Amino acid sequence: MSTTPTDTPYTGRATRPRLLHGLNWLVVRQHRAALLSLLGATVLGSIWLVYERSRMKDFMESAGAGGMLENFDSEGVNLVISVLGALPLLLAVFIGAPLIAGDQEQGTAQLVTTQSVSRLRWVAAKVAWVYGAALVTGVVLSAVFTWWWKPDHLVFPYDWSSGSIFDNTGPVLPALCLFLTAAGITIGTLVRRLLPAMATTLFFSWAAGVFWDEMIVNLAPTRTLVYPLNADLPARLDSSREVDRWIGSADGQLYGWGLCAEPTEKASNDCIEKHGIVNNVHEYLGFDQMPAMQWTGAGILLAGTVVLTAFVLWRVSRRPL
Helix, strand or coil: CCCCCCCCCCCCCCCCCCCCCHHHHHHHHHHHHHHHHHHHHHHHHHHHHHHHHHHHCCCHHHHHCCCCCCCCCCCHHHHHHHHHHHHHHHHHHHHHHHHHHHHHHHHHHHHHHCCCCHHHHHHHHHHHHHHHHHCCCCCCCCHHHHHHHHHCCCCCCCCCCHHHHHCCCCCCHHHHHHHHHHHHHHHHHHHHHHHHHHHHHHHHHHHHHHHHHHHHHHHCCEEEEEEECCCCHHHHCCCCCEEEEEECCCCEEEEEEEEEEEEEHHHHHHHHHHEEEEEEEEEEEEEHHHHHHHHHHHHHHHHHHHHHHHHHHHHHHHHHH
């Protein structure tokens, strides 16, 4: 009779099944601090947004119907908007840039890729987990902030077309999170050193933010409204984003808005009569265009994310890390 053991020795402890196995377990284990930080930011950030919304609602109810926010302590609102606006940059600098650059600098990349896992598969797993976490954080915080802002947008202390609102509501915030994270990963892959990669990512994120703010007005076709020179501002312009303004003659000739801004009323009237000015002409973007503008912008950012991710995967499959 053979004495060779054929069964696993009994240790007295039940083996707990793992939710994750193999490469996914390794990636989550390696980046558990970053992933848990994002989870905590999502939960605590949502609670904070709900609290600030209730604080604003209480003030508006105490101020009565139509109460404005001039006397509201908006320090909390300003802080919320600043933190939300900084979220994509923080993801890029502290999660995206170190994702591969840190492993390259510390030698982890060489260690992992000498095992049975290919470079492409390893990097793809890391990128997928980071993108998933960034997307969840961006979607949840954007949804909660939109739920707060949208019903009270008329009394909110920021215009809808400003980056403070446009970038932090709807699909734009998660798209920005993904794009700048992808940019950080790409820069880290190319630079290969942690601190230079983080510094370069910080500069790139700032430059991208400046460019994005200028690009917002180009995400939808502008509209033009013509109304009499001395008439009150039409109601449809109350929630609009002014792009440009002119004064015009009866034959359709447009002049700069300050053409007849003379020092005296008589001189101004003489200028108006000389040029036959009869109309104000406003070029603007309407509040109802905001959803289409946001989805267009998000589509551009997501396309950029796809391009950067494809480049990273192509590079790691071609060159050793």
